Amino acid sequence: MNIIKGSARVLGDEVNTDVQCSSKYLPGRDTAYIATVAFDQVAPGFAKGFKKGDVIVAGKNFGINSSREQAVHIMHQMGVAAIVAPSFGRQFFRNAINNGLAVIECDTSGIAAGDAIEIDPVAGKVMVASRNIARAVPPLPAAVQALLAAGGLIPFLQKHPDWNLNVKEQTA
Amino acid sequence: MGHTIAEKILGSHAGGKPAKAGEIVVADVDFSMIHDARAGNALKMIDKLGAGRADFALPHVKRTALVLDHYSPPPNMEAANTHVAMRAFSEKHGSPLYDVGDGICHQVLPEGGHLTCGDLVVGTDTHSTTYGAFNAFGTGVEGTDVSALMMTGKLWFRVPETIRIELQGALQPGVWAKDVTLTMLGKLGAEGANYQALEYVGSGVSAMAIDDRMTLSNHAAELGAKAALLEADEKTFAWLKAHGAATPRPVTADADAIYARRIVIDTAKLPPQVARQHLIDDVVGVPEVKNQKIQVALIGTCTNGRLDDIRQAAAILKGRKLAKGVRMIVTPASRAIYLAAMREGLFEILTTAGASVEAAGCGTCVNITGHYIAGDNQVVISSANRNFKGRLGNPKSEIWIGSAATVAASALTGMITDARTVAGGDWRAAA
Ligand code: SF4
Numbered sequence: 001m002n003i004i005k006g007s008a009r010v011l012g013d014e015v016n017t018d019v020q021c022s023s024k025y026l027p028g029r030d031t032a033y034i035a036t037v038a039f040d041q042v043a044p045g046f047a048k049g050f051k052k053g054d055v056i057v058a059g060k061n062f063g064i065n066s067s068r069e070q071a072v073h074i075m076h077q078m079g080v081a082a083i084v085a086p087s088f089g090r091q092f093f094r095n096a097i098n099n100g101l102a103v104i105e106c107d108t109s110g111i112a113a114g115d116a117i118e119i120d121p122v123a124g125k126v127m128v129a130s131r132n133i134a135r136a137v138p139p140l141p142a143a144v145q146a147l148l149a150a151g152g153l154i155p156f157l158q159k160h161p162d163w164n165l166n167v168k169e170q171t172a
Numbered sequence: 173m174g175h176t177i178a179e180k181i182l183g184s185h186a187g188g189k190p191a192k193a194g195e196i197v198v199a200d201v202d203f204s205m206i207h208d209a210r211a212g213n214a215l216k217m218i219d220k221l222g223a224g225r226a227d228f229a230l231p232h233v234k235r236t237a238l239v240l241d242h243y244s245p246p247p248n249m250e251a252a253n254t255h256v257a258m259r260a261f262s263e264k265h266g267s268p269l270y271d272v273g274d275g276i277c278h279q280v281l282p283e284g285g286h287l288t289c290g291d292l293v294v295g296t297d298t299h300s301t302t303y304g305a306f307n308a309f310g311t312g313v314e315g316t317d318v319s320a321l322m323m324t325g326k327l328w329f330r331v332p333e334t335i336r337i338e339l340q341g342a343l344q345p346g347v348w349a350k351d352v353t354l355t356m357l358g359k360l361g362a363e364g365a366n367y368q369a370l371e372y373v374g375s376g377v378s379a380m381a382i383d384d385r386m387t388l389s390n391h392a393a394e395l396g397a398k399a400a401l402l403e404a405d406e407k408t409f410a411w412l413k414a415h416g417a418a419t420p421r422p423v424t425a426d427a428d429a430i431y432a433r434r435i436v437i438d439t440a441k442l443p444p445q446v447a448r449q450h451l452i453d454d455v456v457g458v459p460e461v462k463n464q465k466i467q468v469a470l471i472g473t474c475t476n477g478r479l480d481d482i483r484q485a486a487a488i489l490k491g492r493k494l495a496k497g498v499r500m501i502v503t504p505a506s507r508a509i510y511l512a513a514m515r516e517g518l519f520e521i522l523t524t525a526g527a528s529v530e531a532a533g534c535g536t537c538v539n540i541t542g543h544y545i546a547g548d549n550q551v552v553i554s555s556a557n558r559n560f561k562g563r564l565g566n567p568k569s570e571i572w573i574g575s576a577a578t579v580a581a582s583a584l585t586g587m588i589t590d591a592r593t594v595a596g597g598d599w600r601a602a603a
Contacts, residue, residue: 064363087366163326
């Protein structure tokens with residue numbers, strides 16, 4: 001997997017992505033529409049100012065209580081490059097990996113909106129050079145890397161219907 | 173070095189050896205479930221997986237049940253059309269289908285004999301932890317996962333660490349597994365067991381009837397648990413046999429298994445608990461709640477809509493009337509429970525008292541169907557599992573969460589009430 005570089009966009013603790021980033025409470029609204037208003041209730045203007053390749057830097061338990069993988073599809077639509085948070089809701093974490101969105105568990109204190117952030121998921125490093133932040137995180141397990149590198153579970157199984165997770169994937 | 177139940181079940185499904193917490197395994201899944209609220213997404217994912225492949229097949233599809241429970245009955249055209257698509261899918265592929273009125277996914281799966289001890293079972297729902305009551309590893313996934321399962325029969329799992337919780341002593345009559353989970357929520361906080369499995373052990377668990385054990389495993393979802401496993405005993409085996417399940421392969425933890433944490437709860441002395449409005453982990457003992465009026469009492473859901481819950485409510489309301497101004501709705505968790513309660517005369521008791529009985533399904537758990545929408549400033553006491561602001565369609569209402577005993581006793585007095593203080597409140601399930 002490649003090193004991910006982007007601009008930090010900051011969200012707080014305990015963001016429920018079913019509420020903030022899915023149609024659960026906006027029935028009938030499509031993914032494209034929600035991508036323009038996502039997270040507005042917790043961070044007004046968040047989606048509007050979001051640029052492709054930006055990195056979401058969140059507080060603890062990001063995606064808590066959320067079960068819908070639509071949230072990840074919406075974040076892809078927004079152009080989210082990765083999410084860094086000290087912890088994630090269990091189901092959200094799984095959905096992100098299954099849908100090819102890198103999720104990195106890391107202390108995010110001291111990182112501010114607009115900071116240039118650099119993530120090395122293989123070596124296990126999160127860096128913000130301008131703030132002298134260099135944090136070590138457990139490297140993503142090889143199996144998770146394989147799923148992410150393929151772009152998620154469905155493209156992975158299209159190539160590897162035998163579930164061979166030990167393959168060395170070409171990074172996208 | 174020993175292993176937990178979670179490590180053993182995941183390991184035995186991923187090649188044989190017990191797995192280790194933290195490891196990622198690819199495991200054979202025994203059974204899975206999609207319910208109607210996630211089916212739209214799941215069916216899309218199946219199409220995506222098969223796109224452009226002439227050789228695409230779903231050899232494992234008969235081990236996935238489709239359940240029409242959340243949109244039961246469908247509140248709009250979109251939901252009705254999801255149901256049409258689910259029925260057509262079942263017809264075409266032979267997956268078992270549970271239609272509107274048959275019941276909630278987590279109830280109909282065990283009742284349908286689809287799982288047994290030692291199994292690995294997933295569903296597109298966080299409360300899939302319920303299957304742990306039968307010593308099966310049950311956990312929540314999404315549509316992508318189930319589409320992968322139908323094609324390959326396998327899924328990836330991160331093997332969870334386990335918290336071991338010992339329940340010391342049988343609960344008092346009128347006190348329920350619900351009160352144990354609320355106690356745990358007060359201790360660990362909502363999602364306090366995120367990513368982790370729970371193992372409930374001890375005399376408190378042995379004394380529980382199966383209905384109550386299902387509450388214990390089900391409600392672990394609010395703790396964020398990935399699975400909530402119980403050991404199997406004669407009660408488990410008898411229940412599974414009566415429901416036509418496959419031969420149990422019971423799994424126990426090793427004496428030297430490694431746990432992330434150990435917790436002991438003195439269940440013999442535990443008073444009933446309630447979660448106050450909006451926060452499932454804002455928990456207090458019912459005896460400490462003074463003069464809290466309620467206007468609505470709801471019994472049902474996959475957490476507490478089982479036969480013993482309805483029996484307990486009827487024991488409290490027999491020959492009596494709901495307090496003036498209180499509305500009460502009872503929703504059995506499945507058609508089988510509905511039938512049993514009807515045959516036992518429980519609906520006559522409840523209806524005479526002033527309650528309404530609804531067809532089996534998710535019902536009043538969440539405002540999807542309009543079964544119940546709260547008015548401004550209304551205070552609801554519910555046996556459901558979640559009480560966040562607006563869950564019942566109105567952020568200006570309050571939802572308190574308690575056992576069916578607490579709900580029924582509160583409906584009787586119009587105040588949040590300790591069931592042990594009213595006649596019939598000390599009903600005990602014949603475990
Ligand atoms: S009863 Fe409630 S919690 Fe249970 S499956 Fe239905 S909606 Fe979900």
